[in-house]
Amino acid sequence: MKRIAIVGGGVSGLAAAYQVAQNTAEFILFEASSHLGGIVETVHRDGFIIECGPDSWVTEKPWARQLAVELGLESEIIGSNDERRRTYLFEKSRLVPMPDGMRIMVPTQREPVVNSPLFSEQAKEAFLNESRRADELKASALPDNKDESVASFVSRHFGEEVTRTIAGPLLAGVF
DSSP: OOEEEEEOOBHHHHHHHHHHHHTTOEEEEEOSSSSSBTTOEEEEETTEEEEESOOBOOTTSTHHHHHHHHTTOGGGOOOOOGGGOOOEEEETTEEEEOOTTEETTEESOHHHHHHOTTSOHHHHHHHHHGGGGHHHHHHHSOOTTSOOOHHHHHHHHHOHHHIIIIIHHHHHTBO
16 A cells, blocks of 8 residues: 655645545655644634634635535634625725725726725826736746746736735735
8 A cells, every 4th residue: 555645734734634534545744833734723822812824715616615514614614794795905004995896906997996095106007007018018927837926926017015915915814
């Protein structure tokens, strides 16, 4: 029988171990830290409970939910209220709503971006002119055999401000 080594006890490593165990293969899991779960961790400090790591997963992809159900965690899932769904970003010491029509980091409507207090005039111009810069953006893209980070892509298309204001906060809490 083959033995499988799984390096890392974060969510991906634990999911891999679970899958391997379902196929009754023998495995060993290596984890460098003192706990399993990677960045997912519950910390008890000074009478408070702090949940660390991602706070959600992309619901259009069903695999995370399927795994949670399979593990008997369905009753622990807290869904969002679609009628009141709104994303807020903490900017300049206050909560500012994400402009309507934003799909991830790309605006689908002009007016909400123009009227948003979330962005400087320079960032608004970058949003509004992105489609006109298609040739320039294509020329500045990495070669096909190279991967580009989301931060690099967003910065090239919209600037560092949008990367800091939207990309970082939105992607930090999502698996």
